[in-house]
Amino acid sequence: MENNEKKASASSKLAHCLVLSYPVQSHINPLLQFSKRLEHKGIKVTLVTTYFISKSLHRDPSSSNSIALETISDGYDEGGYAQAESDQAYVDRFWQIGVQTFTELVERMNDVDCIVIYHHVNKGLIKLPLTGDQVLLPGLPPLDPQDTPSFINTPASYPAFFDKIVTRQFSNIDKADWILCNNFYELEKEVTEWLGKHWLLRTIGPTLPSKYLDKQIEDDKEYGFNIFEPNIESGMKWLNDRANGSVVYVSVGRVATLKIEELEELAWGLKASDKYFLWAVRESEQSKLPENFSNETSQKGFVVNWCPQLGVLAHEAT
Incomplete structure (x- = not known):
């Protein structure tokens, strides 16, 4: 009788998947959506991020998300990325302290069946065949250097990320059981099939809440986490006064740092356009905007520190 009970207990145990995200918004959100899908299939999921980011996360009060959250240290528990002396210092310490504390977490939990780690696969550094100065990938037109991310065409622009994150992440790619993209x-059939000849690759996107895709998960309509305090109320109020489909949404994300002339060129382009625009500019970057830009464009543009992309793209004027 005792053996049968042990067998029943073992068979009813949920598989436990540990999901590790690099501590930026554009990585946490897709992994959270993927985690919700796994949980919906009956798998126990724990999302892992850094201690500092966990303190900074703003949870949507209307979200039904129940994914467990665990933390590791990146070596900068008080200030995160902003506390680091440089990009290189942060990445070096993350790879040292982060790996160590993540290993300790896995050992402490003692019930982890699989681990999913988010890499920069979308940066395109998967043994790309080169012809002259062009990049050739089956299913895509020839790419000139300026068509590729700056991580690739100008490695010196983000040397720390290029070395530790973009390049070295593929050093043990052949040891992975699966590559999830x-x-x-349907978006890139030829490319996906070509990559599938080299690795056990599966596409898992688009990683959006179920409401906007197949509606299989009831009430799943929010991302759930925001690193920045989202400027939702003022952004949505401004959008309500604009016709549906009439606003350009602009954001370069959290990591990219534009030169002053690049940000100015983008600003003047938006000002000269005949479109309304909602522009998410990080607070640390707003000093690079042309003087009086926000005032001069107040009739057609709205500059905010952060506004969730999903909320904007799914918005309908009321």
């Missing part, structure tokens, strides 16, 4: 098959 945040894309969807």
Whole structure:
């Protein structure tokens, strides 16, 4: 009788998947959506991020998300990325302290069946075949250097990320059981099939709440986490006064740092356009905007520190 009970207990145990995200908004959100899908299939999921980011996360009060959250240290528990002396210092310490504390977490939990780690696969550094000065990938037109991310065409622009994150992440790629790509098959069939000849690759995108895709998960309509305090109320109020489909949404994310002349060129382009625009500019970057830009464009543009992309793209004027 005792043996049968042990067998029943073992068979009813949920598989436990540990999901590790690099501590930036654009990585946490897709992994959270993927985690909700796994949980919906009956898998126990724990999302892992850094201690500092966990303190900074703003949870949507209307979200039904129940994914467990665990933390590791990146070596900068008080200030995160902003506390680091440089990009290189942060990445070096993350790879040292982060790996150590993540290993300790896995050992402490003692019930982890699989681990999913988010990499920069979308940066395109997967043994790309080169012809002259062009990049050739089956299913895509020839790419000139300026068509690729700056991580690739100008490695010196983000040397720390290029070395530790973009390049070295593929050093043990052949040891992975599966390569999961945040894309969807119908978008790039030829590329997906070509990559599938080299690795066990599956596309898992688009990683959006179920409401906007198949509606399989009831009430799943929010991302759930925001690193920045989202400027939702003022942004949505401003959008309500604009016709549906009439606003350009602009954001370069959290990591990219534009030169002053690049940000100015983008600003003047938006000002000269005949479109309304909602522009998310990080607070640390707003000093690079042309003088009086916000005032001069107040009739057609709205500059905010952060506004969730999903909320903007799914918005309908009321």
